[in-house]
Amino acid sequence: xxxxxxxxxxxxxxxxxxxxxxxxxxxxxxxxxxxxxxxxxxxxxxxxxxxxxxxxxxxxxxxxxxxxxxxxxxxxxxxxxxxxxxxxxxxxxxxxxxxxxxxxxxxxxxxxxxxxxxxxxxxxxxxxxxxxxxxxxxxxxxxxxxxxxxxxxxxxxxxxxxxxxxxxxxxxxxxxxxxxxxxxxxxxxxxxxxxxxxxxxxxxxxxxxxxxxxxxxxxxxxxxxxxxxxxxxxxxxxxxxxxxxxxxxxxxxxxxxxxxxxxxxxxxxxxxxxxxxxxxxxxxxxxxxxxxxxxxxxxxxxxxxxxxxxxxxxxxxxxxxxxxx
Amino acid sequence: xxxxxxxxxxxxxxxxxxxxxxxxxxxxxxxxxxxxxxxxxxxxxxxxxxxxxxxxxxxxxxxxxxxxxxxxxxxxxxxxxxxxxxxxxxxxxxxxxxxxxxxxxxxxxxxxxxxxxxxxxxxxxxxxxxxxxxxxxxxxxxxxxxxxxxxxxxxxxxxxxxxxxxxxxxxxxxxxxxxxxxxxxxxxxxxxxxxxxxxxxxxxxxxxxxxxxxxxxxxxxxxxxxxxxxxxxxxxxxxxxxxxxxxxxxxxxxxxxxxxxxxxxxxxxxxxxxxxxxxxxxxxxxxxxxxxxxxxxxxxxxxxxxxxxxxxxxxxxxxxxxxxxxxxxxxxxxxxxxxxxxxxxxxxxxxxxxxxxxxxxxxxxxx
Numbered sequence: 001x002x003x004x005x006x007x008x009x010x011x012x013x014x015x016x017x018x019x020x021x022x023x024x025x026x027x028x029x030x031x032x033x034x035x036x037x038x039x040x041x042x043x044x045x046x047x048x049x050x051x052x053x054x055x056x057x058x059x060x061x062x063x064x065x066x067x068x069x070x071x072x073x074x075x076x077x078x079x080x081x082x083x084x085x086x087x088x089x090x091x092x093x094x095x096x097x098x099x100x101x102x103x104x105x106x107x108x109x110x111x112x113x114x115x116x117x118x119x120x121x122x123x124x125x126x127x128x129x130x131x132x133x134x135x136x137x138x139x140x141x142x143x144x145x146x147x148x149x150x151x152x153x154x155x156x157x158x159x160x161x162x163x164x165x166x167x168x169x170x171x172x173x174x175x176x177x178x179x180x181x182x183x184x185x186x187x188x189x190x191x192x193x194x195x196x197x198x199x200x201x202x203x204x205x206x207x208x209x210x211x212x213x214x215x216x217x218x219x220x221x222x223x224x225x226x227x228x229x230x231x232x233x234x235x236x237x238x239x240x241x242x243x244x245x246x247x248x249x250x251x252x253x254x255x256x257x258x259x260x261x262x263x264x265x266x267x268x269x270x271x272x273x274x275x276x277x278x279x280x281x282x283x284x285x286x287x288x289x290x291x292x293x294x295x296x297x298x299x300x301x302x303x304x305x306x307x308x309x310x311x312x313x314x315x316x317x318x319x320x321x322x323x324x325x
Numbered sequence: 326x327x328x329x330x331x332x333x334x335x336x337x338x339x340x341x342x343x344x345x346x347x348x349x350x351x352x353x354x355x356x357x358x359x360x361x362x363x364x365x366x367x368x369x370x371x372x373x374x375x376x377x378x379x380x381x382x383x384x385x386x387x388x389x390x391x392x393x394x395x396x397x398x399x400x401x402x403x404x405x406x407x408x409x410x411x412x413x414x415x416x417x418x419x420x421x422x423x424x425x426x427x428x429x430x431x432x433x434x435x436x437x438x439x440x441x442x443x444x445x446x447x448x449x450x451x452x453x454x455x456x457x458x459x460x461x462x463x464x465x466x467x468x469x470x471x472x473x474x475x476x477x478x479x480x481x482x483x484x485x486x487x488x489x490x491x492x493x494x495x496x497x498x499x500x501x502x503x504x505x506x507x508x509x510x511x512x513x514x515x516x517x518x519x520x521x522x523x524x525x526x527x528x529x530x531x532x533x534x535x536x537x538x539x540x541x542x543x544x545x546x547x548x549x550x551x552x553x554x555x556x557x558x559x560x561x562x563x564x565x566x567x568x569x570x571x572x573x574x575x576x577x578x579x580x581x582x583x584x585x586x587x588x589x590x591x592x593x594x595x596x597x598x599x600x601x602x603x604x605x606x607x608x609x610x611x612x613x614x615x616x617x618x619x620x621x622x623x624x625x626x627x628x629x630x631x632x633x634x635x636x637x638x639x640x641x642x643x644x645x646x647x648x649x650x651x652x653x654x655x656x657x658x659x660x661x662x663x664x665x666x667x668x669x670x671x672x673x674x675x676x677x678x679x680x681x682x683x684x685x686x687x688x689x690x691x692x
Contacts (some may be wrong), residue, residue, distance in 0.1 A: 150414060
């Protein structure tokens with residue numbers, strides 16, 4: 001467990017920088033490079049745009065972080081986003097359901113998929129990768145069945161406000177992401193439950209012997225992840241005013257990338273919300289920066305891959321060094 | 326020890342059950358859907374030896390068309406890129422309608438944008454006895470082996486929408502496709518008419534699709550052929566929109582940060598145009614930037630009706646699918662068909678939007 005206990009206020013900031021020194025330097029370097037190439041990058045509207053474009057990824061990455069902290073993974077997140085989004089669009093447009101009911105259903109769909117994952121993984125001992133691979137396929141299939149391969153338009157303007165409204169010129173979905181990041185941080189750092197999650201990823205057997213209800217602690221996070229995906233689907237379908245069967249494709253990869261770049265170990269037990277946040281920013285800057293610099297988007301994939309690799313190598317090197325001393 | 330083994334077995338079983346239920350779930354989606362083959366058409370004269378002249382490369386081989394197939398009409402296979410995209414579902418509608426009318430059985434699967442899946446699914450179709458294949462190769466350049474397999478099995482191939490390379494024409498029996506250059510040209514003409522003094526243009530591309538590359542070529546041709554000063558039309562940037570709403574949305578939002586002089590956004594389909602619409606709306610530039618889609622999809626038509634998009638060059642997927650089956654049955658019956666048919670497209674703008682059915686893609690009525 002790498003989680004340093006916070007003692008006093010200034011220490012928090014110092015500790016934060018210390019822990020994430022590699023990624024912070026990387027991020028600053030990236031931002032400097034992009035700023036040199038295009039003056040449009042370092043502007044308030046573009047920064048807001050950058051944050052907004054990555055808000056849903058931020059929300060889903062919080063879920064992914066928790067799964068990876070437990071030493072597991074959830075690759076069904078993208079398809080759950082798609083399913084929730086398409087159900088939202090279908091209900092509001094084709095069934096003319098009331099807004100609160102639609103919102104609730106979107107979240108519920110996510111929670112149900114999450115619960116299936118959780119039960120399969122925690123109680124039935126299905127490996128997380130396999131269980132979520134299965135639900136990914138189920139979710140994607142259901143999305144196609146419901147949408148029938150057709151983009152569903154959302155015509156209810158007040159429903160769309162959920163994703164398009166802004167507060168003081170700042171898009172509301174940035175706030176959603178901020179709240180979720182904060183809640184996840186509180187859960188992981190300030191609650192007993194969060195402590196158990198770290199414990200589970202660090203050493204499952206030890207956690208069990210110390211009296212933690214391992215199965216329950218293992219399952220509940222998946223419901224939470226599912227809820228976040230439900231929210232993600234809701235945001236995208238209201239934000240775009242439409243939902244297509246392809247919604248959410250590849251989201252799991254972006255989320256895993258953010259978490260891993262943020263210094264979270266794939267073997268579990270080590271990682272922070274703060275680190276993930278920097279990982280998110282790095283991915284955002286790559287995408288946004290290359291778009292602004294008019295570089296073909298295929299290169300974005302290449303750069304993302306290189307940076308993930310660099311982050312993991314950095315992580316491994318750091319770990320090895322830690323073991324030697 | 327024993328316990329561990331048991332546990333493993335159990336989890337294996339659970340996965341197995343899940344996999345099974347998965348198959349069951351998928352079943353209703355992409356199962357083959359046999360059409361009712363009650364209406365046995367009278368048009369089939371059992372395989373009259375070809376009296377055609379040999380001028381068509383297509384009908385050089387007259388394979389034995391199984392006589393048993395005549396009993397319940399023909400069996401037709403349909404293989405698109407994916408069924409996740411409403412364009413291909415519209416084609417499917419046309420294919421299904423034609424099969425129903427002719428009393429043919431229809432078999433189709435979802436290749437999920439994967440040429441390897443598409444190839445193996447076509448093998449499965451051949452194994453289940455299709456007489457003809459309505460084929461939209463995902464990889465137009467790599468279709469030869471699939472075509473050869475069909476030819477060897479005596480399956481007639483009508484290649485629609487995405488045309489195979491010319492070197493492979495000898496293995497297809499008919500081609501039906503939209504005029505991709507014209508699709509782009511119509512959009513270009515709109516720009517030429519509405520921005521006669523020039524425009525800064527953003528292209529939301531799908532660069533891996535050859536048809537889209539031709540669309541964009543046609544777009545510039547449509548502009549340059551119709552204006553006095555072609556140099557006044559500038560390509561500000563080309564972004565990869567993936568033909569997808571959310572990808573295009575993010576890309577356009579970024580570009581609008583970098584450039585404040587964009588007048589026109591040309592998207593290679595209506596789905597991605599919706600993303601551009603939303604990004605422009607977010608930037609508070611609605612009405613200042615003209616967004617052009619392509620395909621004449623229901624969502625595109627609705628957006629034109631709402632004043633969010635200005636133009637969309639319409640394709641006729643339903644008609645194409647319908648005609649594909651008609652041609653396939655003609656070939657099976659030994660009739661001569663025109664080998665390469667180009668289906669004309671038309672321009673939808675706010676001026677003629679009320680002439681169209683907003684809910685369907687296109688109709689089967691002859692123009």
